[in-house]
Amino acid sequence: MDLGVLIRSAFLSLFATKSRSLLTTLGVIIGVTTVIAMVSIVDGINKYVYSALSVLGTKSVYIQKYKWLNVGNRREEFRKWSRYPDFTFEDVEFVKSLPFIEDAAAVQNVLSSIRIRYRGESVSGALVGVDDASFRVLNEELSSGRWFSYMDVIERRRVCIIGYEVRDVLFDNEDPIGKTIRIGRHSYVVIGTLKKKGSTLGNSQDNMVYIPVTLAQNYARRWRMRLWGSLSIVALFKDDVELEQGIEKLRIALRKRRHLSFDEDDNFFINTQEQIVSAYRKITGGIYLAMIAIASLSLLVGGIGIMNIMLVSVTERTREIGIRMAVGARRKDILLQFLVEANILTLTGGIIGVALGFILAKIIALLTPLKASVALWSVILGVGFSMIVGIFFGLYPANKASKLDPVEALRYE
Amino acid sequence: MDVLIELKNIIKVYNTGKVSVRALDGVSFSVGSGEMLSIMGPSGSGKSTLMHIIGFLDRPTDGKYFFKGQNTTGFSDEDLARIRNKEIGFVFQSFNLLGRFTALENVELPLVYAGMRSKDRKEKAMYMLEKVGLSHRAHHTPLEMSGGERQRVAIARALVNNPSLILADEPTGNLDSKTGVEIMDIFKRLHEEGKTLIIVTHDPEIAGICERIVKIRDGRIVEDF
Ligand SMILES: Nc1ncnc2c1ncn2[C@@H]1O[C@H](COP(=O)(O)OP(=O)(O)O)[C@@H](O)[C@H]1O
């Protein structure tokens, strides 16, 4: 049968009951709006997170005594990890010498918050110990001054490099290079400043204060920071090395160096950005699941509404069905007509839903730092689902219409 | 003259709850191609039931119905729909037009189900409306028309697919006598063109136009001349 005629017939009868048709599609509209808006929000969060993580560089790994994002029995594991042997500067040199490693550096987190003073001003900073190689490995960028030299590190010179925020608060327009600042109870000479980096996942990256790693070890020893204050090795793989293979090679090399026999577990961890990403993916997976549940529920409710209204429509138009049969409509013509009508209802709802979802995502983009992006697949999903609802819930009324007896239908008042 | 339809001992029983009504009780007759005949009888005598069976809107409970020499007993619903579409033009007392569609679209409807292309459909439907003198009303809906105009649209619809048999069940029943005469004039013209027509009517004057009158009472033919 002629599709144009089918669609015109459907629109004629749907327009005859405009407000009823619109109310009927409400469930579908809500369902599709939910899908589109939620997908674009989650997508926005994803993009935000991934771009933040990529700042850190994905080819580098952190060799440490502890594991990132651990979900096991914390207290027990922390105790176990504390007893693992510390990494040494010799270990750093060893890693650096491995053939698949581009570069490696020693990094020691001391305190995430320490008072830093200059003249009358003071600011809270994160104290981190680094060595001369860290500049390359951590992909740092200087705004002024210089990075630590090898001599700064081995002679434990009291020099430091400050982040953008620290410099901004303490120095205003003054040139900080060569000035002496107080970090905790000690004095350090500023030899360099870092470029502005912004924040990653809500943590400012500009309140860093770097000191030579050899000095940082003193703090760690004094404060008995057996776990978090232990020396980390940041290793950067060569460009042609695949991350997973590189990690495995590195693991084997470290086990050998520590003389671990085959039945002993590793006494170190190789942490990667990927761990954060995959943990994050688990969370967003949950959000997606909840979203699908909400959307399917409202589509179900919407579908039942469609079915109900189509049943009413079939009854109201019994005579029309009789007339069509009298002039030669086959049962399948009638079936198709009502299916098309149900589908136009749900599809209209789907399209309105896509538009509303898009607007909602735009509004959220305006109010938050998230980027709104309506993924094509979510549009296809929304429209596709509304069609499936139309077919599924339209089938019963359409079938009922097609099974009418012509004479009975013509007789109907 | 070829025999177009032949009914043999047609019985139709309606079962409504406990009582069963024998609406047709052994009707046998045949109609030749090009005949114009009227069926008369009191209300409730089974005229409409007979027309529905002849027009393939309903099936007999028993008996045989030959259409163009073919026994139609085993025909499927789809076969019947096809015959209604191509062979039968039905005109009802209450017009039975689709209210939301224009006159032209109403006339097009059988051609839609015949699978004809839009352009050809429009052309043919327009020609039929011209034939019943309503081409100027083609884009009006039935609601904007008088009873006589509506019945002319219905006749155009019945004729549009060039059926071999036109059935009219009290076509003038809802019209004033002047308009009724106009409608009968159309039927007369169709007869002159060689169409086969069966018209149910109460009006002896209208029946008088027909060459043959079949009288029916209590589901049986009581007179056929
Ligand atoms: N669908 C039906 N169910 C039950 N009885 C019916 C039905 N259709 C018709 N009848 C009965 O069959 C008889 C013939 O009806 P009908 O053919 O409409 O008569 P007419 O058209 O001559 O007035 C009547 O007694 C009527 O009540």
Ligand SMILES: [Mg+2]
């Ligand atoms: Mg009747």
